[in-house]
Amino acid sequence: MSTLDQSFVNNSSWKPDLFKGKVAFVTGGAGTICRVQTEALVLLGANAVILGRNVAKTEKAAEEIQALRPGAKVLGLGNVDVRDVQSIKKAVEKTVQELGRIDFVIAGAAGNFLSDFNHLSTNAFKSVVSIDLLGSFNTAKATFEEVRKTKGAYLFVSATLHYYGVPLQTHVGAAKAGVDALSNALAVELGPVGVRSNCIAPGMISGTEGFARLATGTNLDQRVPLQRFGTTRDIAEATVYLFSPAASYVSGTIEVVDGGAWHIGGFANEVYPQLLIQQNGPDSDSKL
C-alpha cells in the first residue's frame, strides 16, 4: 500500500506539476524509503521506473504507485540485481523505450544485517559493499548516457552510520562512506556537463528494516534533538527539494535528514559493550 496520497500535493510546499515530463529511475524502489521517494515524485507529475530483485514485489509496488496520479506511468522491473551492471543497462533500455528519457536517478538498493566484526565473513562484507557501493556505481554508470542528455541529477541513498562507529555495522558503514565519496567525485566530474549529484542520509526512520534492527532501547526518540523518529515522508520531502529547480545550484552535498541526531554522538544500544566483548574476545570463534 502506498504511504502518500493526493493530500501530499494539496497540503505540501510543492507545486502539483513540479516534475511534469520528467522520468525517475529508482533502484530499490519497492523498498520502504525509496518507494515513498518515488511516490512523491510521481504525485508531483513525474513518471518512474522502479527496479528490484523480486519480480512480484516490484511489479505490485509499481502498480500501486501508478494509481496515485491519473495519467501516471510507472514501470516495475524485477530480476534486476544492481551488482550486475548488464541487468541495469537492460532496464535503462526498457525505460527509454517506454518512458522516453531519464532525468532523476535514485540509487537506493541496499543490503543490511547486524553482525559483529569477528563473525562477519569476507563474503558477507563483500556482499554488502557490492550491493551498496558497487551497485551505486553500476547504477550511475548504466544511466549516465541518458542523464547526460537531460542534464539530470543523481541521488544516492547513504546513511549516518559512518560519521562515527556504529556497532555491528562495519560492512554498511564502510560501504556508505564509499557511496558518499562516489557522489562527491561525480558532482565534481559531471558538473561541467550539467549533471548534479547528491546524497541523502536518513537517520532513524520508523517503519524501515534498518529501524527495526537498530532502534532497540527505550525512549530513543527523546535522544533525537527534534524529539521524534523520522518518517519516510521526511525523506521524500528532502528528495523533492534535491531534484527540484530550487536545488539547481546544489551538488556534491550530503543532505542529512535525521532530526539532528548524529550530532549527539550516535546510538550505541544496549548491546554495547558486553555483546562485543563476548563476540570479539579471545574465547570466541572467528569466521573468515
Ligand code: COA
Ligand atoms: N549475519 C552474518 N552474515 C550474514 C548474514 C547475517 N545476518 N546474512 C548473510 N550473511 C552472509 C552469508 O552468510 C554469506 O557469507 P558466507 O558465504 O561467508 O556464509 C554472505 O553474507 C552472503 O550471503 P547471501 O545470502 O549469499 O547473499 P545475498 O547476496 O543473497 O544477500 C544480503 C545479500 C546478505 C545483504 C541479504 O541480507 C539481502 O539480500 N538483503 C536485501 C534486503 C535488505 O537487507 N534490505 C535492507 C535495506 S537497509
